[in-house]
Amino acid sequence: MTSKKFKRNGLLFSLCGLNCSLCPMFIRGRCSGCREGSTCYMICEFAPCSIEHGNIDYCFECEEYPCKKYEGIDLHDSLISHRNQLKDMEKAKAMGIENYRAEQRVKKGILDKLLKEYDNSNMDVFFCLAVNLMEVDDLKRILDEADGLTKNMNLDEKSSFMKDSLNECAQKRNITLKLRH
Numbered sequence: 001m002t003s004k005k006f007k008r009n010g011l012l013f014s015l016c017g018l019n020c021s022l023c024p025m026f027i028r029g030r031c032s033g034c035r036e037g038s039t040c041y042m043i044c045e046f047a048p049c050s051i052e053h054g055n056i057d058y059c060f061e062c063e064e065y066p067c068k069k070y071e072g073i074d075l076h077d078s079l080i081s082h083r084n085q086l087k088d089m090e091k092a093k094a095m096g097i098e099n100y101r102a103e104q105r106v107k108k109g110i111l112d113k114l115l116k117e118y119d120n121s122n123m124d125v126f127f128c129l130a131v132n133l134m135e136v137d138d139l140k141r142i143l144d145e146a147d148g149l150t151k152n153m154n155l156d157e158k159s160s161f162m163k164d165s166l167n168e169c170a171q172k173r174n175i176t177l178k179l180r181h
Contacts, residue, residue, distance in 0.1 A: 008057055010097070012104045016046040016059055016073070017089035021108045022132040023080035024125050027115075045069055060093035077179040079125060081132050107131050110139045118146070120159035126177065130166045133175050142169055 012021040025031040046069060050056050059065045066086065074083050092100035114127040131139060142165045150158045170177045 010057055010101065012101055012108070013058070013088075013092060013097075015050050015057065016044075016069070017085040017092075018080055018082065019084075019088060019104060019107070019132050020080075021104055022111055022128050024128050025079050027111075027124070027128070058089070058092065058097065060089055075180075079128075079179070081129055081179060083180075084133060103136060106136055107139070110136070110143060113143060114162065118150075118155075118158050118162040120155045123159050123163065125179070126163060126166075129179060130170065130177050133177065134166070134170060134173070138169050138173070142166060 008015065012019070014020050020026045020031065023031065046059065049062075049067075049069070050059075053062050053064075056062055059067075059070075066089075070086055073085050074087075076082055088100075095103075111127060111131040114131065115124060119127060142162075146158075146162055146165055150161050153161065167177055
């Protein structure tokens with residue numbers, strides 16, 4: 001194992017393809033993941049590989065990508081869904097990291113609004129999952145509709161309405177809004 005520090009330049013999107021800015025642990029400030037100066041290389045199989053390949057910021061920058069580390073990567077979840085990990089890595093590679101980061105900032109803004117206006121203090125994981133897995137256009141449409149329809153509702157009613165709306169749209173898109181452990 002190397003003694004070099006693991007460093008990253010971008011914190012919204014992880015080295016291996018997770019959308020950190022949409023993770024409850026990251027939002028709560030309890031993540032020791034791919035942060036600059038982190039020692040996560042002790043538990044993460046991707047971090048030492050990044051160091052060995054010149055401290056690359058994203059696995060897709062490596063000439064060996066995708067490697068064996070990606071076999072079955074989307075089969076497990078933690079507090080963030082891993083279902084789109086490889087797909088999102090490919091998307092970032094194809095559209096360019098700056099464009100991908102811009103999309104993630106939009107998603108983070110949507111998540112912030114959901115947490116501020118629709119979270120009755122037990123919906124953060126669900127909202128993070130929905131924003132991570134669903135498309136921006138669907139999320140914006142749902143928020144726009146909800147803003148008008150929930151004006152006279154209390155927070156519990158608004159939260160329930162939003163959960164139902166997100167689940168309904170997700171089902172139409174064949175997206176399951178539940179973490180797999």
